[in-house]
Amino acid sequence: MANRVLVTGGAGFIGSHVADRFVAEGWEVTILDDLSSGREENMPSGARFVRGDITTPEAAMLVRDGRFDVLCHLAAQIDVRRSVLDPVYDATRNILGTLNLMEAVKTSGHTTRTIFSSTGGALYGDFDPPPSMETLSKDPEAPYGIAKLSVEYYLAYYGRVHGLDTVALRYGNVYGPRQDPHGEAGVVAIFCNRLLDGRALTVFGNGEQTRDYVYAGDVAGANFAAATCALPPRGRLDARAFNIGTGVETSVNALAETLREVSGGTAPIAYAPARAGELARSALQTQKARDVLGWGPTVSLREGLSRTFRFFADRRGGVTA
Ligand SMILES: NC(=O)c1ccc[n+]([C@@H]2O[C@H](COP(=O)([O-])OP(=O)(O)OC[C@H]3O[C@@H](n4cnc5c(N)ncnc54)[C@H](O)[C@@H]3O)[C@@H](O)[C@H]2O)c1
DSSP states (O other): OEEEEEEEETHHHHHHHHHHHHHTTTOOOEEEEOSSSOOOOGGOSSSSSEEEEESSSHHHHHHHSOSSEEEOOOOOOHHHHHHOOOHHHHHHHIIHHHHHHHHHHHHHHHHHEEEEEEEEETTTSSSSSSBBBSSSSSSSHHHHHHHHHHHHHHHHHHHHHHOEEEEEEEEEEETTTTOOOOTTHHHHHHHHHHHHHOOOEEEEETTTOOOOEHHHHHHHHHHHHHHHHHHOOOOOTTTTEEEOOOOEEHHHHHHHHHHHHHHHHOOEEEEEEOOOOOOOHHHHHHHHHHIIOOOOOOSOHHHHHHHHHHHHHHTTSSOOO
């Protein structure tokens, strides 16, 4: 019998790449998504789709009765700025929604490995020079990161106290085809659209702020590796947490330049005042993922940006300004 995976948020950007990967590996894939930001056309045809909200009793029932071997939990409110404006909304979806699913896993009587989509970019704060290791102290700057960290504490609790099989993957700034301008690497989608429109690329501050950009297909590979590998014993918060990134710091200036090159676009770069609360530097140390998950990034930034730009161009029917 095929292995069974439930992908919450599988109609979204990263979740659809995760679903693609499990379908390609011959797993039986179910997607749970309320389509609040996801799209039906993102989902692979080989997956079963259940439309629903992770905060509801129906979602809990799906998890409890579904006999899933793996739960890849990606459904979330992903907008860091929205979490600042409305932390209650953010916590309802990102903390309470996850607890609803975890309680269902606990009572299901089935062994389900839960793989949680956490963040490396919004967890560690700006106090130590990158690349950040998993064990670094956590100082999230926004309710979004606080909610992700809270869920990680709950996962460690469910592991230690109830013996559940849980993993947290802390992504860098994920980019790739189907991405949304509101996500943590939204700048890539915004720049692609501006290049297609022939409009200036707006850079906030001096553009030397850095991020760790990781390709969505590689993040899907990390989910698959975490679903299938032997994991270290459950223990402290970081015991089963893995940074998923490249370890490379890329400045916004370098990103804009590379995107201009791969797109053949000539749009100018326009500088605007720095935004409050933005980290100066961020990159993730990924040795632990290499050692334990046997995972490492395979797509270079130039190749990934080129694929992403082509996706946005194709979506417009290949029309570029
Ligand atoms: N994009 C990044 O750079 C990045 C970085 C770190 C972590 N993450 C995490 O990865 C996950 C996926 O992010 P994404 O960028 O693909 O975002 P996305 O918005 O494209 O995907 C989220 C999906 O979840 C669905 N969803 C939202 N709330 C739901 C609910 N209450 N019930 C059911 N479905 C719901 C949406 O419709 C959407 O399809 C999120 O947990 C996010 O926090 C993303």
